[in-house]
Amino acid sequence: MKKPKVFVTAQIPDEGLKMISQHCEMQIGNYDGVLPKDVLIDKVKGVDGILCLLADVIDKDVMEAAGKQLKVIANYAVGYNNIDIEEATKRGIMVTNTPGVLTETTADLAWALMMSIARRIVESDKFVREGKFNGWQPMLMLGTDIYGATLGVVGFGRIGQAVARRASGFNMRVLYYSRKRAPEDVEKQLNASFVDLSTLLRESDFVTLHLPLTKETYHLIGEEELRMMKKEAYLINTARGPVIDEKALVKALKNKWIRGAALDVFEKEPQIEPELLELDNVILTPHIGSASYTTRTKMSVMAAENLVKALYGEIPPNLVNT
Numbered sequence: 001m002k003k004p005k006v007f008v009t010a011q012i013p014d015e016g017l018k019m020i021s022q023h024c025e026m027q028i029g030n031y032d033g034v035l036p037k038d039v040l041i042d043k044v045k046g047v048d049g050i051l052c053l054l055a056d057v058i059d060k061d062v063m064e065a066a067g068k069q070l071k072v073i074a075n076y077a078v079g080y081n082n083i084d085i086e087e088a089t090k091r092g093i094m095v096t097n098t099p100g101v102l103t104e105t106t107a108d109l110a111w112a113l114m115m116s117i118a119r120r121i122v123e124s125d126k127f128v129r130e131g132k133f134n135g136w137q138p139m140l141m142l143g144t145d146i147y148g149a150t151l152g153v154v155g156f157g158r159i160g161q162a163v164a165r166r167a168s169g170f171n172m173r174v175l176y177y178s179r180k181r182a183p184e185d186v187e188k189q190l191n192a193s194f195v196d197l198s199t200l201l202r203e204s205d206f207v208t209l210h211l212p213l214t215k216e217t218y219h220l221i222g223e224e225e226l227r228m229m230k231k232e233a234y235l236i237n238t239a240r241g242p243v244i245d246e247k248a249l250v251k252a253l254k255n256k257w258i259r260g261a262a263l264d265v266f267e268k269e270p271q272i273e274p275e276l277l278e279l280d281n282v283i284l285t286p287h288i289g290s291a292s293y294t295t296r297t298k299m300s301v302m303a304a305e306n307l308v309k310a311l312y313g314e315i316p317p318n319l320v321n322t
């Protein structure tokens with residue numbers, strides 16, 4: 001039997017690639033940065049499966065260019081807003097993602113960002129490297145206590161809950177807002193209270209976002225919401241950039257409506273709003289939520305398994321368009 005043809009848009013950990021190459025004729029996109037659309041369109045011609053990144057926009061043009069034999073699009077991410085699901089479903093193409101394996105790693109990063117912005121770690125590091133540290137000072141780099149503060153978790157799925165779980169060690173009060181209220185036992189276990197978004201924004205010292213990007217969550221945090229937050233509060237985003245109206249956030253940071261922000265994702269990723277680069281009260285990281293060796297390896301195996309199973313007539317374990 002002829003092996004199915006697949007295109008993997010970028011180098012991913014070997015474990016996944018090994019599995020794919022055993023079962024498929026594989027080509028890998030070797031491009032520094034996001035694969036340009038014309039290259040993507042060219043590379044997918046005639047393939048049965050695509051393994052893509054969250055930065056690859058897989059729309060009608062790409063599916064059309066691939067051809068009628070295209071069976072599966074395996075996303076190397078839990079979020080799949082980069083894929084036109086409706087179009088894929090219409091064409092009978094299976095779409096899969098990588099849920100679960102990156103939950104704890106992304107929650108770790110949300111915490112790393114929260115602690116770094118609250119305790120001015122990045123600013124302090126820069127200060128030392130610039131040779132400005134000339135002795136202990138009572139008023140040097142004062143920050144905000146995390147211990148005992150109120151944590152507001154927006155989006156209470158796997159990652160939101162993992163972030164909340166870590167808060168117990170810091171004796172925090174946890175509020176959450178979500179489309180669906182969590183079961184009572186989960187609320188109890190995490191000591192988390194369900195509130196509406198405006199209550200969460202008004203009462204939290206740290207607001208951390210953990211929702212998918214959808215029509216409903218686009219610009220969920222805009223000028224009105226930022227103005228509701230406490231002046232001493234921080235906003236953390238490890239979800240998707242467009243959940244925040246970035247222009248409004250710049251205004252909020254400049255005018256000190258909030259004390260700071262830490263962003264791992266951006267509205268026009270990988271472009272960064274130039275004004276954000278000028279501000280000291282924001283930390284910027286390059287979408288590294290799931291970036292640990294272990295997690296990226298697990299993601300590669302999971303995406304490969306989804307791809308191969310779909311190509312060999314099985315229902316892939318992480319099918320999103322059932």
Ligand code: DGY
Nearest residue numbers: 077078079288289290
């Ligand atoms: C995802 O999987 O959606 C994450 O954003 C990757 O880091």
